[in-house]
Amino acid sequence: MTKVFVGADHRGFGMKELILGECSPGFVSGQSPSAIVDLSAEGFSFEDAGAFSEDPEDDFNGPARAVAKKVLDNPGTRGVLICGTGVGMSIQANRFPGVRAVLARSKKDARLAREHNDANILCLGGDETDYDDAAEIIQVFLKTEFLGNERYRRRNSELDVGFNIDKEDE
Numbered sequence: 206m207t208k209v210f211v212g213a214d215h216r217g218f219g220m221k222e223l224i225l226g227e228c229s230p231g232f233v234s235g236q237s238p239s240a241i242v243d244l245s246a247e248g249f250s251f252e253d254a255g256a257f258s259e260d261p262e263d264d265f266n267g268p269a270r271a272v273a274k275k276v277l278d279n280p281g282t283r284g285v286l287i288c289g290t291g292v293g294m295s296i297q298a299n300r301f302p303g304v305r306a307v308l309a310r311s312k313k314d315a316r317l318a319r320e321h322n323d324a325n326i327l328c329l330g331g332d333e334t335d336y337d338d339a340a341e342i343i344q345v346f347l348k349t350e351f352l353g354n355e356r357y358r359r360r361n362s363e364l365d366v367g368f369n370i371d372k373e374d375e
Contacts, residue, residue, distance in 0.1 A: 208282040209244075209347065210275040212254040212268030214294075215261050217287025217331035220339060224285065225251055249347055254284075269297035273304045276325050284326035285343060291330035298326050302365040310334065312345040319349035321357050 213221035245251070254271045256263050265288040272284040284306075286294035291308040298306035306326035307318035310333065318324035327346040329339050351357070 206248050206250050207347070208279060209249050209251050210254045210272045210282065210284045211251055211286075212272040212284070212294075213256060213287040213331070214265040214268060214289075215256065215259055215263050216289035217265075217294075217329070218256055218259040220287050220329070220331045220334075220336060221253070223336055224287075224339070224343065225253055244344065244347060247348070265293040266297050269294045270301075272326060273298040273301040273306070277301060277303050282325075283347060285329065285346075286326060287329045287331045287339075289330060289332040291328040291333065295326075295328040298328065305361070305364065309342050309346065311338075312341055315342045315346040316349050319346060320352045321360075323351035323353075323357070323361055 211221055211225055252275075254275060255268045265286075269286055269288075272286055276282050276284045284298070286298060286306065288294045291310075295306045295308045298304050304326055305318075305322055305324045306328055307314065307322065307324040308328045308330070309315040309318060310330070315327060318327075324346070327343065329342065334342070
């Protein structure tokens with residue numbers, strides 16, 4: 206079973222609750238839309254990584270760090286982060302070497318991020334993406350496997366090397 210850690214700030218909180226309600230049997234959510242399938246039946250389990258209440262004063266940093274750390278501490282897991290635009294979450298999560306967080310606005314973005322970049326955290330904009338689209342993007346992200354060819358492995362291995370201003374482009 207693949208564990209998926211889900212986190213959000215105040216602007217992504219409502220969508221996080223809907224997603225967890227749909228994905229996890231027994232999770233109590235305020236609403237129950239039917240746009241997303243029960244992914245637990247397909248080998249995914251979900252864990253809420255916060256925020257745990259809707260507080261307009263909270264920031265994206267805490268949940269993004271929590272999900273990034275959990276994904277890094279648990280190889281083979283994935284994460285989903287939701288803030289207003291998805292941008293802040295992706296910037297914060299990508300501060301951790303080994304995290305490949307992607308902001309996806311479409312199923313194609315999610316598919317290519319998994320196939321080519323082996324992305325391990327999906328970031329969504331709660332203000333920018335409607336729930337039905339988010340549900341489909343999440344499903345594609347979770348079900349798509351990394352293609353793993355030599356070119357993609359080589360490119361991805363350089364993501365955590367850092368930028369060396371003295372190095373000439375090859």
